Amino acid sequence: MASLETPPPGRALPTAEEYERMQASPEFAELRRRFRAFVFPMTAAFLAWYLLYVLLSTYAVDFMSQRVAGNINVGLLFGLGQFASTFLITWLYIRHADRKLDPIAKQIRDELEGTR
Template identity: 65%
Template structure:
């Protein structure tokens, strides 16, 4: 790539794109199905668990006001602790997903990418 006198970027080399058939074969491959299964096996249950946890918090805040206003320590009540727990679980789930992706998803995706680029699919 180089810059022309007009300030625009001009591409001097072209990078060949894989044939669409390569992507079809990749999508049908057992490795790709394993990658999808690994992602879904983590993402779907964790998403459902977090949504249930969040919905429980909203329902308790709306319909169990007395329970949520139960003092725990001084002015800190149960509702405040549960709402803080929402933040903690958000960060926990993010950390768990990053760890899962680094261990299970990224290596499989990288192997598939290399196969596509080398035309071995």
């Protein structure tokens, strides 16, 4: 297993100054902007969805206990929807990272590691 303190063969660890310079770069700012543009709205949407589930479970018991089919009720569907939305958000983030974050991160890493 590779250590964070052991650089790959043929490469040296970047210095603290090089890290600070890269952190101040426009590329790093763009990487952070793209990350935050996805994460904050998605987190807010998921928390709102979860809060809706909790509030309906607490204050709309009659609605949540309505049967949909057999022993399956609205509350169960909302609960399973929490799992489904978690998997959906994970898939969306992976897709976003592959398309929008990883290319910039690779460029930053290549610049940082290629400074020697």
